[in-house]
Amino acid sequence: MATEGVTPNLIVKNASPWRDGEVRDLYIAGDRFIAPPNSGDVGGADFVDAAGRLCVAGFVEPHIHLDKAMINEDVRPNISGTLDEAIEIIWERKRAYTIDEIAERAGRVIRSALANGVTRIRSHVDIDNIGGLRPLEGVAEARRRHAEVMDIQIVAFPQEGILKNKGAEDLMWRAMEAGADVVGGMPFNEKHPQDSARHISIVFEIAKKFDADIDMHVDETDDVGARTLEMLAEQTLVHGWQGRVTAGHTCALAGYPEDYASAVIKLVREAGIHMITNPATNLMLQGRLDPQPKRRGITRVKELLAEGINVSFGQDCVKDTFYPFGRVDPLEVGLIAAHAAHMSLPEEIEQVFDMQTNAAARVMRIDDYGFAPGAAADLVIIDAANAAEALTKQATRSTVIKGGKVIVENETRRAWHWNPTD
Numbered sequence: 001m002a003t004e005g006v007t008p009n010l011i012v013k014n015a016s017p018w019r020d021g022e023v024r025d026l027y028i029a030g031d032r033f034i035a036p037p038n039s040g041d042v043g044g045a046d047f048v049d050a051a052g053r054l055c056v057a058g059f060v061e062p063h064i065h066l067d068k069a070m071i072n073e074d075v076r077p078n079i080s081g082t083l084d085e086a087i088e089i090i091w092e093r094k095r096a097y098t099i100d101e102i103a104e105r106a107g108r109v110i111r112s113a114l115a116n117g118v119t120r121i122r123s124h125v126d127i128d129n130i131g132g133l134r135p136l137e138g139v140a141e142a143r144r145r146h147a148e149v150m151d152i153q154i155v156a157f158p159q160e161g162i163l164k165n166k167g168a169e170d171l172m173w174r175a176m177e178a179g180a181d182v183v184g185g186m187p188f189n190e191k192h193p194q195d196s197a198r199h200i201s202i203v204f205e206i207a208k209k210f211d212a213d214i215d216m217h218v219d220e221t222d223d224v225g226a227r228t229l230e231m232l233a234e235q236t237l238v239h240g241w242q243g244r245v246t247a248g249h250t251c252a253l254a255g256y257p258e259d260y261a262s263a264v265i266k267l268v269r270e271a272g273i274h275m276i277t278n279p280a281t282n283l284m285l286q287g288r289l290d291p292q293p294k295r296r297g298i299t300r301v302k303e304l305l306a307e308g309i310n311v312s313f314g315q316d317c318v319k320d321t322f323y324p325f326g327r328v329d330p331l332e333v334g335l336i337a338a339h340a341a342h343m344s345l346p347e348e349i350e351q352v353f354d355m356q357t358n359a360a361a362r363v364m365r366i367d368d369y370g371f372a373p374g375a376a377a378d379l380v381i382i383d384a385a386n387a388a389e390a391l392t393k394q395a396t397r398s399t400v401i402k403g404g405k406v407i408v409e410n411e412t413r414r415a416w417h418w419n420p421t422d
């Protein structure tokens, strides 16, 4: 987009864009960043003063389940703490879903994310013969209600399997026709490895028909015999879908023998698969049945990054049967990710910040992300000087701008009623 000579209507003064290395003014016209005006004449533009604080072009949440969010308010607790029990509890709750109550719960989570500086979300929605298309319709309704302040991609997610769950294949086709953007999958949740392979083939058939990207839940299990990441990578190459496929969780990869893990990682790189780890949920769910020492349950984040693979992280669950916490705060999940993946060096902490911004934008294949002229005018001012301080302080997101408009302002107030004596 040509932005030369355009007059700004909003100027963010003294911004310190992450990794930019300089403090500068950012100019916005409508919902786009523009080049600095030549004449210095900014007319009647509004100003926001970032006062030299850290700015990002909006946090990006690439893996969440808005349809299930908040259901722990009215279901029984997950006694074993396992993935299997979490799924079982949902069956009954799902039968009672209505479009309006899904939209209401999802809406609360979207606004929480926005207040924390998230401006883009990719949400999975369950597609199966229990809830039918209601989870999709509920989240689509929430998306409609928040269209002005949040960009949302919806993934049709066959959590109960495609072959194992009668009617799921037909529902997956209908979900894509009804407005889902991305084809999901859960190939490990089938009865046999042949069915897992067929599950993946069906997902590619649908994706090709709709020219859609793919984002699957892959090997979210402690079973080190799970092999569906390798299957997914192979089929990605066969179908020529490189760069258009994402694999979430991949917990089993952490437990593979070193040689096999390294071979699979190389295949993942060749297939251009984006990887997402969900450290909050998987630290909570995985390794439950292990004797001590219990496994961490997190995929091989550092090894994947070392191969040059795009790795991001997501919140995944918010107050559902899988995970009892969550407020869609990338600084919170980033801090957990840093612990879970042993990312402690200064450059590794910077990498964590990359995972929740640029890497997540690549997962969602957003092409107008960043501060360049023509990019979407999303911006978050963080009360911190740098990434490490932002994570350490869980810093306040003082201003959240979406589509060129100031949408949220946050402040923290602290008053001391005590003075130190020395």
Ligand SMILES: [Zn+2]
Pocket (backbone or CB within 6 Å): 063, 064, 065, 124, 217, 248, 316
């Ligand atoms: Zn998930």
